[in-house]
Amino acid sequence: MTVAAIEAVDVSRTYELDGVSVSALRGVSLTIDQGEYVAVIGPSGSGKSTLMHLLGGLDRPSGGRLVIGGRDVASLTAPELATLRNETIGFVFQAFHLLARTSAVDNVALPLVYRGVGARQRRERAAAMLGRVGLGHRLHHRPNQLSGGEQQRVAIARALVTEPAVLLADEPTGNLDSVTGEAVLELLERLNAESGVALVMVTHDQEVAARARRRIAVRDGLIRSDTVHDRPGSAGAGEPATLDPAPSAEPRSASGSGPGRPSGGSGGATGATGRLPHAAGGAG
Amino acid sequence: MRVAEAWRVALDALRANRMRSVLTMLGVIIGVASVVILVAIGTGTKQQVEQQVEGLGSNLLLVVPGKIEVGTAPVVSPLDLKDVDAVSRVVGDPSRVAVTVASGATARAGNRSDFTTVQGVLETTPSVFTRSLQRGRYLTGADVDTSRRVAVLGASVARALFPDRDPLGQQVTLAGVRFRVIGVFAPLGQSLGVDRDDEVHVPVTAAQRLWGTQRIDGIAVKAPDRERIDQLGERIVAELSRRHPDTEFSAVTQQQILGVLGDILGVLTGVLAAIAGISLLVGGVGVSNIMLVSVRERTREIGLRKAVGARPRDIGVQFLLEAVLLTSIGGLTGMALGVGTALLVDAFSPIPAAITWWSLALAFGVSAAVGIVFGVVPAQRAGRLDPVVALRAE
Numbered sequence: 001m002t003v004a005a006i007e008a009v010d011v012s013r014t015y016e017l018d019g020v021s022v023s024a025l026r027g028v029s030l031t032i033d034q035g036e037y038v039a040v041i042g043p044s045g046s047g048k049s050t051l052m053h054l055l056g057g058l059d060r061p062s063g064g065r066l067v068i069g070g071r072d073v074a075s076l077t078a079p080e081l082a083t084l085r086n087e088t089i090g091f092v093f094q095a096f097h098l099l100a101r102t103s104a105v106d107n108v109a110l111p112l113v114y115r116g117v118g119a120r121q122r123r124e125r126a127a128a129m130l131g132r133v134g135l136g137h138r139l140h141h142r143p144n145q146l147s148g149g150e151q152q153r154v155a156i157a158r159a160l161v162t163e164p165a166v167l168l169a170d171e172p173t174g175n176l177d178s179v180t181g182e183a184v185l186e187l188l189e190r191l192n193a194e195s196g197v198a199l200v201m202v203t204h205d206q207e208v209a210a211r212a213r214r215r216i217a218v219r220d221g222l223i224r225s226d227t228v229h230d231r232p233g234s235a236g237a238g239e240p241a242t243l244d245p246a247p248s249a250e251p252r253s254a255s256g257s258g259p260g261r262p263s264g265g266s267g268g269a270t271g272a273t274g275r276l277p278h279a280a281g282g283a284g
Numbered sequence: 285m286r287v288a289e290a291w292r293v294a295l296d297a298l299r300a301n302r303m304r305s306v307l308t309m310l311g312v313i314i315g316v317a318s319v320v321i322l323v324a325i326g327t328g329t330k331q332q333v334e335q336q337v338e339g340l341g342s343n344l345l346l347v348v349p350g351k352i353e354v355g356t357a358p359v360v361s362p363l364d365l366k367d368v369d370a371v372s373r374v375v376g377d378p379s380r381v382a383v384t385v386a387s388g389a390t391a392r393a394g395n396r397s398d399f400t401t402v403q404g405v406l407e408t409t410p411s412v413f414t415r416s417l418q419r420g421r422y423l424t425g426a427d428v429d430t431s432r433r434v435a436v437l438g439a440s441v442a443r444a445l446f447p448d449r450d451p452l453g454q455q456v457t458l459a460g461v462r463f464r465v466i467g468v469f470a471p472l473g474q475s476l477g478v479d480r481d482d483e484v485h486v487p488v489t490a491a492q493r494l495w496g497t498q499r500i501d502g503i504a505v506k507a508p509d510r511e512r513i514d515q516l517g518e519r520i521v522a523e524l525s526r527r528h529p530d531t532e533f534s535a536v537t538q539q540q541i542l543g544v545l546g547d548i549l550g551v552l553t554g555v556l557a558a559i560a561g562i563s564l565l566v567g568g569v570g571v572s573n574i575m576l577v578s579v580r581e582r583t584r585e586i587g588l589r590k591a592v593g594a595r596p597r598d599i600g601v602q603f604l605l606e607a608v609l610l611t612s613i614g615g616l617t618g619m620a621l622g623v624g625t626a627l628l629v630d631a632f633s634p635i636p637a638a639i640t641w642w643s644l645a646l647a648f649g650v651s652a653a654v655g656i657v658f659g660v661v662p663a664q665r666a667g668r669l670d671p672v673v674a675l676r677a678e
């Protein structure tokens with residue numbers, strides 16, 4: 001039996017803004033299994049980034065239960081959570097967030113610094129990772145000497161150098177033109193397929209979302225649909241998916257709010273059978 | 285994160301903002317350098333004065349009217365030469381007793397003039413105080429007995445009045461009266477900024493006549509042995525008090541003078557060091573300020589580091605090391621600057637300066653401590669930043 005990489009049960013997140021509380025997430029349940037490819041879509045302000053921050057242990061939920069890599073976030077201290085992030089999660093941001101004045105290889109090696117890996121080994125692993133994202137010839141370039149697409153590939157290498165279980169990418173192509181964005185997307189998909197790292201990617205682009213096997217639609221801080229598609233790339237990742245189901249789409253877990261939400265439980269069971277080889281045993 | 289790594293990151297951060305780092309360090313550099321320089325000057329002066337007091341001659345006892353205390357006004361002396369005879373009888377040896385009656389006067393020779401101190405003295409002065417001549421001879425008993433108008437010039441006075449002539453045998457006019465130069469003192473140098481060669485010795489009798497007085501300002505006695513010097517002082521004071529019941533007299537030894545001077549100069553050095561310490565503190569505030577700016581500027585970097593697994597402590601240590609590195613490098617530079625300046629001052633100016641190891645250790649220790657104290661708040665702030673908020677920072 002495989003363990004879910006991330007498990008969220010009725011997770012909510014409320015911000016206090018000048019005494020007014022803003023609910024960015026209002027009770028979200030989902031499970032990210034190992035090796036999955038999940039697209040998260042939804043309008044601006046719907047809570048996608050908030051969800052990613054929670055799933056990555058960068059933020060703590062205001063309510064509900066969140067288990068990352070088998071560990072309940074609520075029971076962890078700040079340093080423990082930092083170590084968990086380091087070991088389990090890789091982040092890719094829309095804005096790259098590379099350290100300026102720092103070479104590509106040192107940027108990629110950064111997570112290994114906090115893991116206590118020695119300098120020589122760090123560089124070797126970072127250089128190898130840069131090779132895998134096609135930047136073996138750009139090891140000593142600084143971010144301002146790299147194109148946007150190259151910078152994002154450095155960021156991807158940094159996210160994967162620790163061999164995390166989950167790669168969380170929040171609009172990774174948002175700052176790139178379509179051709180460059182497509183290349184980055186293909187790289188992410190290839191790494192997902194090759195290394196078995198689960199890929200959770202926020203996107204605004206329906207076509208991009210359609211390439212993912214599983215699509216989660218978020219609206220107003222709630223999951224409106226969570227569907228699995230046998231044939232990735234099929235149309236109909238429309239939102240909410242439940243209103244316009246694609247022929248092959250199956251609802252993965254309970255979605256929507258209010259009455260009739262069948263289950264807030266982890267990793268909805270419906271339609272899971274035979275979906276993913278390793279997920280089959282985990283569900284149900 | 286390993287400590288070596290944290291050092292490297294901190295050093296990189298300082299290098300990235302080279303100009304700002306240097307300017308921030310400047311506060312610490314100036315602070316540390318001034319501590320080192322001022323303490324060196326204080327110490328050097330103290331050593332020099334002590335040497336000079338010791339050089340006055342051993343077993344010296346100074347007898348003056350009034351109390352010898354800081355802050356007491358000088359008393360008009362009731363002493364005259366008859367009292368000196370009485371003191372000589374107490375001592376038992378007139379050659380161990382010296383006197384002075386001193387006043388400022390203008391010395392002239394030809395068309396040159398120099399304002400100086402004229403001292404009326406006995407012929408015993410060179411043996412009571414250790415004084416040696418460069419040229420000519422000193423006053424004799426006969427000179428004193430006959431109020432002969434002869435003078436021995438201090439090195440500065442000789443240089444001022446006779447820059448290109450041999451002063452021996454020449455005439456000088458002191459307060460309008462002509463004297464003949466019979467000798468020139470070997471130079472003594474400066475003490476606490478006072479030129480000790482700026483004086484003219486004449487027979488005490490001639491001086492008294494010059495100013496129309498019978499007064500003696502003070503008596504100095506070279507005690508026959510060190511053990512009974514205090515006892516001798518008490519006997520002299522008792523004798524003078526008997527002769528002048530209305531006046532209080534004090535006898536101080538060289539040791540007491542050394543002690544008082546040492547105390548005064550010690551306090552002075554301490555005050556100087558404290559003033560310099562304040563500038564070090566101001567430098568520390570500058571470091572704190574820049575560290576806060578640095579944390580704000582690098583908020584996104586902090587967010588990113590946390591996202592990839594930096595613990596709050598890792599971030600805190602990184603910024604603390606940066607502050608400590610700033611002040612330590614500043615401290616070392618300031619020490620080098622301070623030592624260099626102090627050596628130059630000592631070599632090329634009349635101000636003495638002596639480097640002490642404790643001032644170096646103190647200055648460096650304080651500058652490193654300043655880095656810790658003033659780096660803690662910015663470092664804690666950086667460590668506690670919420671990563672999500674930090675990543676969103678502009």
Ligand SMILES: Nc1ncnc2c1ncn2[C@@H]1O[C@H](COP(=O)(O)OP(=O)(O)OP(=O)(O)O)[C@@H](O)[C@H]1O
Nearest residue numbers: 015017022023024043044045046047048049050051
């Ligand atoms: N730090 C915060 N303080 C207050 N409100 C916040 C904060 N962060 C997010 N929110 C609010 O929470 C809601 C969800 O924000 P979130 O960034 O998750 O949206 P999103 O789906 O990622 O949007 P976008 O597609 O524009 O990136 C928004 O209404 C936002 O205003």
Ligand SMILES: [Mg+2]
Nearest residue numbers: 048049050170
């Ligand atoms: Mg967002």
